[in-house]
Amino acid sequence: MADGGDPYCSLVNVASHPDGSPILLISRLAVHTGNILADPRVSLMLDERAAGDPLEGARIMLAGRAETAGADQLECLRRRYLNVHPSAEAFANFKDFSFFRINPSGHIWSPDSAGSWTSALTNS
Numbered sequence: 001m002a003d004g005g006d007p008y009c010s011l012v013n014v015a016s017h018p019d020g021s022p023i024l025l026i027s028r029l030a031v032h033t034g035n036i037l038a039d040p041r042v043s044l045m046l047d048e049r050a051a052g053d054p055l056e057g058a059r060i061m062l063a064g065r066a067e068t069a070g071a072d073q074l075e076c077l078r079r080r081y082l083n084v085h086p087s088a089e090a091f092a093n094f095k096d097f098s099f100f101r102i103n104p105s106g107h108i109w110s111p112d113s114a115g116s117w118t119s120a121l122t123n124s
Contacts, residue, residue, distance in 0.1 A: 008035050013088070014044065015081040022062065022102040023077050025088055029096050040065040042102060062104055069099040077101060 010032035015023040022044055026033045036042060047059040069077045077099040082089055091097055 013085050015084040021104060023081050024100045025081050025097055027096045036066045042066050064102040064104040066100045066102055
């Protein structure tokens, strides 16, 4: 979000909670983290990272609210994230880094070759 409230896009690594919700490990020095702290609404686009045209592959857009990990969640989120991204161990304990969990409010996916986007979840 710029000063005018414009959307801001960023590339981040993602892991998943046992319930499927995304986990992020991000620095409070980054613009995207400042934006999340000011307005926790986020959207993530995940793709299958297959060879070829990325527009022909499976992808999902997930909307939700980012929540800072509470003390009761921290160990689970840390373990799950570092299992997928072991190189993050080098900075996961830095004071400016925090784990966030995305609480989904809806997602949309493109399941067909025609590129039709279909809403699958719209609970708020």
